[in-house]
Structure formats: C-alpha cells, structure tokens
Amino acid sequence: MAQPMAQTVFAPWDDPDETPLIRFENVTKRFGDFTAIDDLSLDIYAREFFALLGPSGCGKTTMMRMLAGFETPTSGTIRLAGQDIAPVPPNKRAVNMMFQSYALFPHLSVWDNIAFGLRREGMDKDALNDRVEEMLRLTRLGKFAKRKPHQISGGQRQRVALARSLAKAPKLLLLDEPLGALDAKLREDTQFELMDIQEKTGTTFVIVTHDQEEAMTVASRVAVMDEGRLVQVATPDRIYETPETVYVADFIGDVNIIEGTAAPDGDQTHVIWAEGHDPIIGSTDRAFERGQQVFYAIRPEKVAISANRPEDAVNAVKGKILDIAYLGNLSTYHVELPTGHIIKAQTANTRRIARRAYTWEDEVWLSWTGTAGILLES
Amino acid sequence: MRRFSWFNATSLTLGFAFLYLPMILLIVYSFNASKLVTVWAGFSTQWYGELFRDEAFLDAAWVTLQVAVISSTIATVLGTMAAIVLVRSGRFVGRTLFSGMIYAPLVMPEVITGLSLLLLFIGIGLDRGVLTIVLAHTTFSMCYVSVVVSSRLVSFDQSLEEAALDLGCSPFDAFRLVTLPIIAPAVISGWLLAFTLSLDDLVIASFTAGPSATTLPIKIFSSVRLGVSPEINALSTIMIGIVAVGVITASLISKRASLRQQQDEQAAARATG
Numbered sequence: 001m002a003q004p005m006a007q008t009v010f011a012p013w014d015d016p017d018e019t020p021l022i023r024f025e026n027v028t029k030r031f032g033d034f035t036a037i038d039d040l041s042l043d044i045y046a047r048e049f050f051a052l053l054g055p056s057g058c059g060k061t062t063m064m065r066m067l068a069g070f071e072t073p074t075s076g077t078i079r080l081a082g083q084d085i086a087p088v089p090p091n092k093r094a095v096n097m098m099f100q101s102y103a104l105f106p107h108l109s110v111w112d113n114i115a116f117g118l119r120r121e122g123m124d125k126d127a128l129n130d131r132v133e134e135m136l137r138l139t140r141l142g143k144f145a146k147r148k149p150h151q152i153s154g155g156q157r158q159r160v161a162l163a164r165s166l167a168k169a170p171k172l173l174l175l176d177e178p179l180g181a182l183d184a185k186l187r188e189d190t191q192f193e194l195m196d197i198q199e200k201t202g203t204t205f206v207i208v209t210h211d212q213e214e215a216m217t218v219a220s221r222v223a224v225m226d227e228g229r230l231v232q233v234a235t236p237d238r239i240y241e242t243p244e245t246v247y248v249a250d251f252i253g254d255v256n257i258i259e260g261t262a263a264p265d266g267d268q269t270h271v272i273w274a275e276g277h278d279p280i281i282g283s284t285d286r287a288f289e290r291g292q293q294v295f296y297a298i299r300p301e302k303v304a305i306s307a308n309r310p311e312d313a314v315n316a317v318k319g320k321i322l323d324i325a326y327l328g329n330l331s332t333y334h335v336e337l338p339t340g341h342i343i344k345a346q347t348a349n350t351r352r353i354a355r356r357a358y359t360w361e362d363e364v365w366l367s368w369t370g371t372a373g374i375l376l377e378s
Numbered sequence: 379m380r381r382f383s384w385f386n387a388t389s390l391t392l393g394f395a396f397l398y399l400p401m402i403l404l405i406v407y408s409f410n411a412s413k414l415v416t417v418w419a420g421f422s423t424q425w426y427g428e429l430f431r432d433e434a435f436l437d438a439a440w441v442t443l444q445v446a447v448i449s450s451t452i453a454t455v456l457g458t459m460a461a462i463v464l465v466r467s468g469r470f471v472g473r474t475l476f477s478g479m480i481y482a483p484l485v486m487p488e489v490i491t492g493l494s495l496l497l498l499f500i501g502i503g504l505d506r507g508v509l510t511i512v513l514a515h516t517t518f519s520m521c522y523v524s525v526v527v528s529s530r531l532v533s534f535d536q537s538l539e540e541a542a543l544d545l546g547c548s549p550f551d552a553f554r555l556v557t558l559p560i561i562a563p564a565v566i567s568g569w570l571l572a573f574t575l576s577l578d579d580l581v582i583a584s585f586t587a588g589p590s591a592t593t594l595p596i597k598i599f600s601s602v603r604l605g606v607s608p609e610i611n612a613l614s615t616i617m618i619g620i621v622a623v624g625v626i627t628a629s630l631i632s633k634r635a636s637l638r639q640q641q642d643e644q645a646a647a648r649a650t651g
Contacts, residue, residue, distance in 0.1 A: 070540055090543040103541035107559045116555075117545030151642045168545065 010220060011235075012045035019082070021046040021172065021204055022067065027076035029062055029228075036062040038228035039076070046171075049198050049205045051215035053251075054225035060208045063225075064174050067206065068097045081171065091120075096170040100177040102161035104149040110160050111136075111145040117168045135163040138197060155186050162194075166201060175207040179214060191217050212252050216240070224248050240299075246376050249297040254332075256303070256343050258296040262288035262375070269375055271296045274339040281314050284375040298373035303345035305333055305358065306365050313367035319343065321362045333358065335366055401618060408611035415606045425612040435613065438597040441508060442577060445593060449515035450572035456516070457523025457572075458565055464524070465531040483521045491518055492585030499586065506588030514586040515576040522575060523568035530564035570628075574621075 012018040020043035029037040036059045044050045052060040065071045066078060069090030077084050085093060096117070104113050114135050118128045136142045139159040144152050149160065158178065165173055178194070179187045195218050198205050209215050215222045216236040223233040224247075232239060232248045243249035246257055258280065260273030269288050270279035273296065280296050288294055309316050322342065323334035326349075333345045345366050358364055408426075412419030429435060464477050483491060495514045504510055538560065542552035558565070580595040587596055598610055 068540075068544060070543075090540070091546045091548060095544075097541070097544045099537045099541055101535060101537050103535065103537040105538060105541075105556055105560075116542070120546035120551070148642070150639060151645065164541075164545070 010047070012048070013043070013221065018045060020044055021048075021081060022206075023077075023079040024063075025077045025079070027066070027073045027078060029059075029066065029071060030074045035228055037066075037073070040228070040230060042223065042230060042233065044204065044206060046204050047202055049195065049207070049218055049220045051219035051222045052206065052208045052225060053212060053215040053222050054210065055251075056210060058225040059228040060210075060225050061176065064097070064176055064206065064208050067172065068095055068174055069093050094171040095174065096165040096168055096172075097174040097176065098161045098165045098178050100180060102149075102157050102181075104157060104160055104164070106149055109146050109148055110141060110152070113149070113160055114164045114167050116164065121168065131167060135167050138166070138200070139163040154181055155190065158182060158190065162197070166197070166203065169201075170203065172204045172206065175205060177209055178207065179209075179211075187214070194218055216252070224251060242374060243297065243376070245378055246295050246297065249374070249376065254300050254344060254346075256298050256300065258298075258341060258343075260294055260296060262292045262294040263290055264288055268370065269294075271375065274337075274341070277317065277339065278315075280373070281370050282373050282375050283371050286375065286377070288375065288377075293377075295376040295378070296373050297376055298368060300332060300344040300346035301330075301348075302368055302372040303343060304367050305335070305345045305347060306367065307357070309365045310367050313365075314370040315372075316365055316367040317343070318363065318365055321358055321360055321364060324358075324360065333364075335364060404611050405615045405618065408608060408615040410608055410611075413608065415608060415611070425608040426616075429609050429612045429616075432609065434592075435594075435597060435609075438592045438594045441511075441591045442594040444508060445511045445515060445583075446573050446576040449512045449576050450519060450569050452512070452516045453520035453572045454523050454565060454569040457520040457568060458527050460520070460524040461528035461531055465528050465534075466536075480521050480524055483518050484525070488518075488579075488581040492582040495582065496585045505590075506586060507590045510586040510588070511583055511591065511593065514582050515572075515579065518579075518582060519572035519575045522571050523565075526568040526571060527561065527564050530561050534561060 012020075022042075022044040024040055024042040027037055027040050028035065038059075040059075040063075052063055054060050062071060066073055067080075067085075069085070069088065072086050077086065079085065080093070080095065105116065108116065111132060115128060115132045118131055123131070133142075136145055139162055141156065141159055141163060144156055144160075149157055152160070158181070162178070175194075179190055182190060191214060194205075198218075207215070207218060216239075219236060221233060221235055222239050224231045224239065226247055232244045234242075239248060239252055243252065249255045250257065258271065258273050260271040260280070263270040263272055263279060264287070268281055268283050270281055271294055272279045282296060304310070309318070317337055319335040319337040321333055322336045325332040325334075328349070330346050330348055333347070335343050335345060337343060343366055407415055407418075409421050409423065410418055411422035411424065460480055464473075464480065467473070492514070495510075495517065499506060499510050499513075534557070538556055539552050542556040543549065547555060578595055579593075580599055583593045584596050584599075587593060594613075598613065601607065601610060
C-alpha cells in the first residue's frame, strides 16, 4: 500500500483564500418589537451541507426565509455569490427551497410537480423531459411519475419535494425541517440519501432542523442558534467535543455539568466544586483566574464506572446508583453523589445478556481522565 | 338494525309531507286540463305548450338568465378578490371595518338594499333595466361569494404559493397556476350560490327593474296577484326540475370525487406499509 492518500479534507472555512457563497453581514430582522435575528454574521461556502440548529423560535427559519426571499432583513446585507440579494424577489433567485410541509401541488402529478419550475424557465420540451426523467431517477420515483401527491406515501412525497427543488439546479438548496414528518427508520435512511444526493449534485445545502442528531449526521458544519444569535459554528465533532458554552454542550447530546470555582495549577486547572471533595482536575486552553466561576462539562460516555476506586484515576468520585436506563446498545447509570449531584455514566453493552455488574442502590466509583471534560465560562 | 316504530314512521311522514306536499300539489296541478287551479279535470300538458308561446314569460326568462349569469360572474371575480385581501393581507389600517362592510349586506334587510340602490340609480340618472338589475345583484351576491371563498382560503396552505414563487412564478402566475386551481371548487360553488340568489331574487329586482326589463320572479309574482294560473304551475314545475337535477348532479359528482380520493389514499398507504 504505497499509494499516498491524495484525498484532501473538505474544509473551505479554514482556507482564508476561499470566498463564501453566502455571506450574512450584520443581519438583523425584527417583526414589530420582536427581534428574530440579532446582528448576525455568517459565511457559508459552496458545496457545504450546512445545518442551522436550534430550538423553535431561535430564528433559524427566519434565516432560511431571508435566503429564499420571503423575508427581507431589517438591516444588514445578505450576499449570494457576492451579490446583495435583498432587492431580488424569490422568483428571480437561484435558490430553491424544500418546504417543511413539502408544499406539493395537489392538482398536479408527480411529473408535473417536478417539471413546474422548469416550465417557468421556458425550457424547451426535450431538455425538460430529460431533466425531469433525470430527477425521477435520482430520487427513484420513476414508478410514481403519473400519480398525484395524495396517491403516494409520506416518504415518496418527501422525495418529490426534493426532486422538484433540485430540478432547476439551484446554486443553493434550502431544506426546512425536511425529515420532520417521517418516522425514525425512514428518517435515518433518508438522511444518508440526502447526503448522497448532495454529493452527487454538488449543490450547496442549508438545512434547518431542531433535531441535533440529524444535524450531526448530515452536516459538514453546524450553527447552533439561540434567540436570534449564533452560539457556535463548527464541524459536528468540534461542536460535540469542544462546545464553547454550556448552552451548546447541553443542547448537543447528553452532558453532566458541574459548577465550581477555578483554581489554576500549572498547565492544569482545578475545579473546586464541593467542600470536602478533591477538586476536579481538567486541562484547558483558556486562562481562568483563581476563584472565577467555571462549569465543568463531561459527556456520560467518558465517565467510567467501577466497584473500587481505580488506582491511577485522575478524577474519581463515589456515589450510589439511582437509576439505570437500558437502551440496548448502551446503558446509562444515574449516580447520586453525597453532595446531591447526579452524574450520568454510560457503558457500552458489548456482551450479550451479560449479568449486570451493578444494580440499584449499589455504591460505585465514577472516574475519568484529566482531558475527558471541558471547562466552560458560561 | 333498528326496530320499526310507529312514532318514527309517523314523524317522518309528517315531516316530509310538511316539506314537499305543497310542491307535489303544484306539480300535479301543472298537468291539470282545467283552467281552474283547484278543480281537477284530467291530465294535460297544454299549459306547458302555452307557456312556451307566451312572449312575456319567455322575455322575462331570458332577462333573468342574462342577469344571473353576468351578475354572478362579476360577483365571483370581485368576491374572490375581496376574500384574498381579507385572508392574506394580515393587519392593515381599517381591516375590521373592511371585513365588516363586506359581510354587512348579508344581514341587511333586502328592502333597504333595494331602496338605496334605487335612490342611487335615480340620483345618477341611470335608466332602470338589465344593467341596473345586474349591478344590484352583483352588489348583494358578491359578499356571499367572498364568504364561501374566504372560508376555503383560510385552510389553504400558503406555502404552496410560496413554493410556486420559489420555482420562478411571478405572483400573478402563482395565483393563476396554483392557488386558483386548488380553490376552484369554492369559487365555482360561490358562483352557483350567486347564480341561484340572482335567479330567485324578487325584492331587490323589483326595486331596480324598469319597464324595459322584468325578471321571472317579478313576472310570476305580479301574475299571481291576478290569480294563480296553471301556466305559472307549469313554469314552477320546470324550475323545480332544473334545481333538482342540478343539486343531485352536484352532490353525485362531489361524492364520487371524495370516494376516489379516499380509495387513492388507502391504496397509497397499502403500497408503502
């Protein structure tokens, strides 16, 4: 295997020479007294699969509707390929959208739904036929071309909506909670299908979702939003492993948060979190002052559980098992410390029907390494 | 199965008799050979023949049809436009006033509507005739259309229109190609409603009709005052027939459409599991 790895990592956001496809510059959007988007700046690059993630009401849908042209910013500019798009009406934008409700035209067949946008362009008949057939192949809808939207299932409707919005080969495709109406199994399959189609067509996708797992699965980068602001924009693994705030740590995945005060000690920082207990030892790039409030965040799967205190453990606490959640592949133990803190620890069930080593009310030790957790300011 | 009960049978009979006996009587007597309405003198269709030879009745029927078609068409266009403004525009200054003013004619006594229109036509010096009846009927029937259409528009998924814009339609094309075909059933039933309202309106028509143009209801009403003739019975029977055929056809069509939709949806559900 002497061949060198020629593949380069797709990361245009790290390349200072790359120009973004979409650029939000200090965009603010108000509806009356309500500020939906608050002085937001963001770059999205061509061929990205970008996810806007946040709870409902965080402004993610407003961002998308501004890109589609259904809302205009109150102040600031949005540039698409360098051009300010505020004065461009939705029907003149090289942007297409897949609606949450799919918004398929009920009076038109699947074929005509997909052809709708191409007909508006005045595409000639042969080219139009070819394009629609290509879309039907891409979304595996050939059998259903003549059916009306109410004659097909939810998953098929979702694919029609995708085919229709891709037919015009937009520079940018917006997906508004595209998988919200599908059940869990179909959703997972469709996520991979979406990624596949995105790769094949090379279109830039911006997806809006409140489902963190979905965002993590499909996206090249995730923007976590809260109350009209971006809290953190990063790749899924960075969002998960190095959240910048307690909000992000808490929103993405499961996490234990322990509040305490900082006590720097060389290249390590101690977190004093409870009287009479050893401080938690963590490492961080950030500089904390002595006595500063700090939040120690650690993911349950990074906490080990054992009957005795591991000899070499950097951090170890003793507690009592309060609850066990069996998830099949994993088990999550809720362990109550004498201080009242409840720490979640997760173990993989690698052996089949193994007798559980610990049960309710058992005294156990929780331990983790010095780099397992992360220190956050707020 | 529910048991047969004398009480149910009696109340059903009485109820239907109350509703339909007068009409059955009218239909039966339209085939009466005698000129006297109350005396049965054998079966005959002569009054139907006479009806079609009566110029005055035919003229009135022609005017009525013209008025109904033109006024209901104008009312449908205006009423649909008003409904769109009401449902879509969200909040604007005077919205409540505007919607109130659209619905007010629904509860306004017809006599007042008729009288005020008459005053207006005299005031601007418009000769009473087909035109004035058309205008009058348009005025009062457009609010019915707007009620019917706006109730459909409320449940119309606005993202359909946004999707059309997104796919390159101008706002007018989006309405023409997406919204209108979808709300078409409501628009058509609004048109039918306006049409029937215009057909059987007596009060407003009698205020706004002139000597040059008389509608069928006015004609019937004025000739009945001179005594009920078998000719009128024949005319009424024809009208009942037309209405009955129309109603039955419409309900059959809509029933079949909804049945097909249901079957399609079941088939789609089965196909995917």
